[in-house]
Amino acid sequence: MASNIRPPERIGFVGLGNMGAPMARRLAAAGYPLAVADANPEAVARFTAETACERPADLKALGAACRAVITMLPDGHTVRKVLLDANGIAAGLRPGSFVIDMSSSAPGGTRELAAELAKQDLSLVDAPVSGGVRKAVDGSLAIMAGGSPDAVAACRPALETMGKVFPTGGSGTGHAMKALNNYLSAATLTATAEAVLAGTQFGLDPKLMIDVLNASTGRSATTEFKYPTYVLPRRFDSGFALGLMAKDLRLALELARSTGTPRVLLEELSVLWDEAEQRIGFRADHTELVRFLEDRTRDPDRG
Numbered sequence: 001m002a003s004n005i006r007p008p009e010r011i012g013f014v015g016l017g018n019m020g021a022p023m024a025r026r027l028a029a030a031g032y033p034l035a036v037a038d039a040n041p042e043a044v045a046r047f048t049a050e051t052a053c054e055r056p057a058d059l060k061a062l063g064a065a066c067r068a069v070i071t072m073l074p075d076g077h078t079v080r081k082v083l084l085d086a087n088g089i090a091a092g093l094r095p096g097s098f099v100i101d102m103s104s105s106a107p108g109g110t111r112e113l114a115a116e117l118a119k120q121d122l123s124l125v126d127a128p129v130s131g132g133v134r135k136a137v138d139g140s141l142a143i144m145a146g147g148s149p150d151a152v153a154a155c156r157p158a159l160e161t162m163g164k165v166f167p168t169g170g171s172g173t174g175h176a177m178k179a180l181n182n183y184l185s186a187a188t189l190t191a192t193a194e195a196v197l198a199g200t201q202f203g204l205d206p207k208l209m210i211d212v213l214n215a216s217t218g219r220s221a222t223t224e225f226k227y228p229t230y231v232l233p234r235r236f237d238s239g240f241a242l243g244l245m246a247k248d249l250r251l252a253l254e255l256a257r258s259t260g261t262p263r264v265l266l267e268e269l270s271v272l273w274d275e276a277e278q279r280i281g282f283r284a285d286h287t288e289l290v291r292f293l294e295d296r297t298r299d300p301d302r303g
Contacts, residue, residue, distance in 0.1 A: 004157045005068050007031035012062045012069035014082055016043040018239040020072035022136040023162050025051060030161040035065045063092025069099055076105030095121035100155055102127050104248050107172035107255055114171040123151040127159055128178035133239035146174030176255055182248035187269055188220040193290045197297055207232055230287040243282030246273040
């Protein structure tokens, strides 16, 4: 069995966005030396100004400096590019090293990537997360870890600095679990928004509705946290992009189609979120779906 990755072993971290930066800070606080990279030089400059870490000249050099590399990137295509390009991370990693993809990626693509990396004696753990920026900051993310038992066990000490680890099974199962989780997350936000809009139009107070739902069977993470924190105060600043949620719905739909399982609601939901992305933009906060639905209420022809 592979030995566990514990401090002071250096870890590479690629992707210092809203989620990645606080996750990387958790690793640094636990004593792991870091080597970091991001497509945005300003993100790297901000992080290195706050946290002692290395800033390798390129991705190949980052791989060569580390025994494990974490990717926290927008999608699986970007993950493949930073890993497998001629001067990518995999070109620098030594045999026996680990790649931990904490992005939301297509489960089937993850299995293909794991097979390619295995040819270089590199182990892939797909370990996407749920919990948002707040839980990334306090280290209480839910981490869904797919891969061989030995690889997951080896990476577990590092992962546990960022949250609670749930081994999900073989390669790709972590990414499958994340896509399905976000399907349910998007469904509850959409259903709650539709219910609150209907109630408001009828004369109910939206705050009262949320209070009642939280004492009733309609409660969810949306009613308990998203509506009170981001929607009712009209903040819409959860830190998770609407376009990323729309992408995760497409991943969940691809998974459902590949398994031949029922997907009537998922099909409709994915279309709705794709329309919202086209209308208000990829970078809009995902809670702004409520604004999109409000606009459709005022002008049904805008859908």
